[in-house]
Structure formats: C-alpha cells, structure tokens
Amino acid sequence: MTKSSSSPMGSNAALDARPAEPPATRLKHRHLLGIADLTPEEIVLILDTAEAMQEIAHRPIKKVPTLRGRTVVNLFFEPSTRTRTSFEVAEKRLSADTLNVAIATSSVVKGETLVDTALNLEAMSPDMIVLRHASSGACHLLARVCRSKIINAGDGMHEHPTQALLDAFTIRRHKGRLSGIKVAILGDLLHSRVLRSNVLLLTKLGAEVWLCGPPTLVPTGIERLGVKVTHVVDDAVRDADVIMMLRIQLERMQGAFFPSLREYFNVFGMTEDRVSLARPDVIIMHPGPMNRGVEIASEVADGPYSVILEQVANGVAVRMAVLYLLAGGAEHETAA
Numbered sequence: 001m002t003k004s005s006s007s008p009m010g011s012n013a014a015l016d017a018r019p020a021e022p023p024a025t026r027l028k029h030r031h032l033l034g035i036a037d038l039t040p041e042e043i044v045l046i047l048d049t050a051e052a053m054q055e056i057a058h059r060p061i062k063k064v065p066t067l068r069g070r071t072v073v074n075l076f077f078e079p080s081t082r083t084r085t086s087f088e089v090a091e092k093r094l095s096a097d098t099l100n101v102a103i104a105t106s107s108v109v110k111g112e113t114l115v116d117t118a119l120n121l122e123a124m125s126p127d128m129i130v131l132r133h134a135s136s137g138a139c140h141l142l143a144r145v146c147r148s149k150i151i152n153a154g155d156g157m158h159e160h161p162t163q164a165l166l167d168a169f170t171i172r173r174h175k176g177r178l179s180g181i182k183v184a185i186l187g188d189l190l191h192s193r194v195l196r197s198n199v200l201l202l203t204k205l206g207a208e209v210w211l212c213g214p215p216t217l218v219p220t221g222i223e224r225l226g227v228k229v230t231h232v233v234d235d236a237v238r239d240a241d242v243i244m245m246l247r248i249q250l251e252r253m254q255g256a257f258f259p260s261l262r263e264y265f266n267v268f269g270m271t272e273d274r275v276s277l278a279r280p281d282v283i284i285m286h287p288g289p290m291n292r293g294v295e296i297a298s299e300v301a302d303g304p305y306s307v308i309l310e311q312v313a314n315g316v317a318v319r320m321a322v323l324y325l326l327a328g329g330a331e332h333e334t335a336a
C-alpha cells in the first residue's frame with residue numbers, strides 16, 4: 001500500500017491560510033498521545049492516508065498484508081464499543097496479530113498496576129499498545145516506560161485523538177475542507193476528552209469553533225484555545241456547518257451540574273427546531289454513546305442530517321491510517 005499524495009477531497013485546502021509548508025510524509029513522534037503533538041501537516045497526512053485506507057473497505061477481500069508479523073495489544077481499562085472494535089477491525093484489515101486484554105479477567109483485579117501490566121505484556125514483544133484508561137496522562141506514562149509504540153484510545157478527561165481524527169475525516173468528506181467552516185460543539189464540555197482533541201484539531205486546521213453548554217460544564221479559560229463560548233444554543237447553531245453533540249457524562253460527575261436531565265434537554269438538548277437554525281446542509285455528529293432525550297432528540301440522531309454511524313465506519317479507516325503511519329508507513333513497507 002502506498003501513501004496517497006492527495007485526497008479526492010482536495011485536503012490541503014485546509015492549510016490555504018497558512019504559510020506554505022512541505023506536505024508531511026511521516027509522523028515525527030513514535031507514539032500517538034494527543035492531537036497536541038501533531039502539526040497541521042501531520043493531521044492532513046493521516047486524513048489523506050485514511051482516504052486510501054477507506055478504499056480497502058470497498059474491496060471484496062478487505063485485508064492487506066501491510067502489518068503482517070506485527071503485534072498490537074488492545075488494552076482497555078474503561079468500557080468501549082466503537083473505539084475498541086474499530087481498532088481491532090483496523091488491525092485485522094492490516095493483517096496485524098491482535099491481542100485483546102480482558103481487564104475484568106486479568107490480574108488488574110488483583111491489584112496489578114498499569115505499568116506492571118504493560119511491562120508484562122511487553123515481555124511478549126508487541127509492537128504497539130492501544131490504551132484506554134480512566135486517568136488523564138496514563139498514555140504519556142506508558143510512553144515513558146514502554147518500548148512499544150503507544151496509541152491513546154482515550155485517557156481520562158484529557159485527549160481522544162483518533163476520535164477527533166475520524167471526526168475531521170467525516171467533516172472533510174462532507175464539506176471538502178475544514179478551514180473557515182463553523183463547527184458548534186455542545187454538551188458536557190468539562191468532562192470530555194473528545195472536546196479537547198476536537199478543539200485542538202479544528203483550530204489547527206482553521207475551523208471556527210463555537211462551544212455551548214451550561215456554565216457549570218464549560219472548562220474555565222477554554223477561550224484561550226481560540227474558540228467562542230456561549231451558553232445560548234441558538235447562537236451556537238445559527239449558520240453552523242457542523243453540529244457536534246457531546247454526551248452528558250454522569251459517571252464522571254460528582255455533585256449536581258444542572259437541576260435535572262429533563263431541564264437539561266429543554267435548555268440544551270438538540271431538537272429539530274434548533275437544527276433548523278443551522279445551514280441547510282448541516283451535518284449532525286455525536287461520538288457516542290448517545291443519551292437519547294438528554295443531549296439529543298431521537299428525531300435528530302436518526303434524522304436526515306445525522307452522520308453518526310458514518311463516523312463509526314470512518315473510524316476504521318482512520319485507525320488503519322494511524323497504525324500504518326506509526327509502523328513507519330511507506331518506509332516500513334520498503335524495509336519489509
């Protein structure tokens with residue numbers, strides 16, 4: 001498989017407003033810990049590579065030998081449906097050997113630490129570890145002590161970089177670009193790693209980002225990242241190209257952040273009436289899992305503007321791109 005030099009969607013338009021930089025051909029860092037570490041050119045490289053990977057999904061035989069002989073460990077300390085399964089599908093499509101560690105039946109329940117667990121798995125010579133963990137910074141910790149390449153599949157309230165990459169991929173497929181589009185992100189902003197990764201990515205690529213939620217669920221000082229903040233849903237969604245809803249994360253809340261779920265839906269829930277304020281070709285996104293009737297009405301989640309299941313499908317191509325590029329991309333294939 002060779003890296004695509006440009007995407008069918010004319011991806012480099014996202015960088016039009018920036019001084020000319022040579023296109024990236026490889027990732028500088030050996031791990032993917034967060035969007036914070038990626039340059040705009042590296043983000044475009046991942047999205048372009050994902051376009052090439054997407055083609056594999058349409059072939060009768062959806063498997064290429066690119067990562068044959070490589071071993072990837074999926075180490076998920078928190079529940080996951082989409083991220084874990086799409087990493088596994090991505091690894092299998094690239095012919096990597098995949099090892100899924102079931103935390104509930106591992107020695108973690110006997111008190112083994114994250115580092116000891118990882119080092120013991122490393123004794124079996126994996127090449128990469130895909131880690132989801134409840135603690136912010138867990139991936140950075142493993143990157144310091146492990147020989148394997150670490151991919152962040154969501155760490156606490158910090159980052160979820162592959163989610164933001166698949167979101168950007170989905171937006172670019174619909175809008176043809178990221179620069180200059182209005183993206184409204186609404187919901188529980190305070191507890192969301194998806195929010196942090198998306199804000200970093202979208203602002204790096206020149207999107208206009210609006211954030212909306214109750215004052216109790218907006219991180220202090222988030223404006224410093226170059227976003228607009230409002231507590232009025234209509235202001236956030238008016239003329240938006242993209243509406244991205246975020247889950248109310250009750251499991252991370254200690255105390256009352258709003259009076260009731262019904263009240264939250266009445267004031268901040270995404271309804272068809274509110275969607276009608278956005279641009280006629282708006283797309284509705286949600287990383288999942290959704291709380292129907294809390295942050296989003298079912299008519300919107302299942303409606304004609306929703307690309308929520310498309311996001312899930314795109315997650316496979318984007319994660320294939322990340323695995324491929326971290327393995328060395330075209331250089332790895334030459335050496336093989």
Ligand code: CP
Pocket residue numbers: 079080081082083084154160163287288289
């Ligand atoms: N979007 C996301 O991270 O979903 P999962 O928790 O199901 O992986």
